[in-house]
Structure formats: C-alpha cells, structure tokens
Amino acid sequence: MLKSMNIEAAIADLRRRTLPHVPGEIGRLIYLAATRDYNTGKYYHDGLASAFSNEVANQALEECHNEIFRSLVESSLEDIVGQLERYLSSICEEASEIIGFWERIEPYRIAVPVSSDPLSARLFCSNIKIALAILKSRAKNRLNS
C-alpha cells in the first residue's frame, strides 16, 4: 500500500517536474526509453531515486513510458507527423540529416516499452516510418517550390 502510494507520488513528480521540459510526446518517449538500461531493462533516474528509491523510480518511469507509448499508438498519423516534426525541430541538427539517419538505422525501435504487445510495437514503428516519409516528401516539395 505504502509502496503503491510512493509510486503514485513518483509518477506525479515526474509529470510535474521533468516531463513538461521535454518537448512533445515523441521527445518524452525517447527521454523515458533513454533512462532504461539496455542490459537489464530497468529504469534509472538519480533525482527520483534519491527522493524515493531505485525500485519506486524504476516503476514510475516504466509506468510513464507505457502511458506515453499507448497514447502515441492510439494517435492518428497526422498527430504523429506533428509530434515528430516538433521533436525534430527541438534538436539542434539538420532535420533532413536526422530523417535520413532514422530511416537507415531505425533507432525509434528501441523506444518501445518491453511490456507492449507486438501489434502495438509494430504499429508504432510503422507509423514513424510513414511519418518520416511524409516529412521527407514535404521537405522535397519545399525545396522544389
């Protein structure tokens, strides 16, 4: 009971203090995925761990990661294109360069939470792939005009 209250408090803390500073849903998804250890699949966050505990921080981050992922999976393609555009514009690199790299390496695959079902994971990756193609064709149109 006490533990679940702590997790709720940690989630609220994360939503109030950390996530609003990360631009867009895709940015938040990538931020949360980056707090996950590649080897163990556990999430780490020093600030949350010192305020609560490592275990509570892990569960709070996992919960937020799942929540943002679900919301993105249920979003329309138009929303995803908008979110991706927002994320790309927040990075201090040329958008076309990032699009090219994402198309080749598909780094967004690593942003999928472990507990997600295979269809949701496939839909997410597929939507990002199409969104990248749309952004690329928009950029091409802009250049031509």
Added chain:
Amino acid sequence: MMQFLFPVVIGALLLGLLLHWSLRSRSSDQINANPPAEVGASGTLHSEFLPVGLMERILDPIDRDFTHSQATIETIRLLEQERRALAIYWLRHTRHQVRKLMSFHVRSVRRHVDLSPGLEIQLALNYVAFLIAYRLVMGLFYIRNPFHVRRVVNYIAAASMQLCFISERLLLIPGVARSTGIDMPPSGP
C-alpha cells in the same frame, strides 16, 4: 441354432463395444488429469489475442485521407503496404489463437457428454464463419486496398471475440471446469 447365434454375436459385439468405450473414457480421464496447456496456473485460458481495438486504428480511413492530402504516390503506397502487413499479422495471430481455443474445446468435449448442444452448435457455426471470413479477407488483401476490407476485418474481430465468449461460457459448465482444474468463478450474489 443359427437363429440364436446371430443375436448372441450381435449382443456380444455391442457389449464389447460398450466395455471398450467405458475403458477408453476412464484411461482418457487419467491421461487428462492435468489441466490442458491452454489453462494457466491461475485457472484461466491463456488469452493471447492481440488488441481488437487497434485494428480500427490501423485501418482508419483518416490516416489514408491525411496521407493522400500530404504525400507522394510512393508514400501512399508505403502506407498501404504497411497497413496490409499489420492487418495480415493480426489476422494470422488471431487465427492461431482461435485454433488453440478450438483444440482446447475439442479436448474438453471428448471427456464430457453433458455439454450444452446449443453452445456446441453456436461454437461450430461461429468457427466456420470465422474461417470463411478469414480466407475471404486474406484473398481480398492481395487484390484490394487494405482500407476497403475494413468491414470484413471488423467481422473477424467480432467472430473471434464471440468464440472467446462461448469458450468462457463452456468453462462455466461445472464438469468441464472440474476436470480441467479451473477454479469456478463465484456464482451470483
């Protein structure tokens, strides 16, 4: 003499057949004393159906219209290819789960004669309808735009859910639940 021999032979054959059935059902009960593979430790069917609601999202025409208004013909083709692949993945997975469900059902039926005939007929009809719709939609996916077969996909989703529902009702039949090791849910208030 032949007049008496014939009915005696027939009687002996019938008796032998009855004995054989009785022994078979006993040994089958012994073999199946453990719960089937589909029944989990918690006493529920391993339900691994993929989320049905996502299929509506995948084949939502809003995405198609948006892509048509925004992108080149290559991107539109990419969208169609991707959505077709997702829908086929979902269909194959659903068919696999439905087969597992039916195999569990058939194994349960072998051991029980007190099942409801109404439920059995309903289940069989739903299974046949599911298989027909599955074949139809798989064929359609190769010749038509995936967004155009949305209705049939929705029908398949509904049919698979109906099969699940009937199976759940089957599990509520006391004999089946007892022999498969499934905990009976509390009955009513």
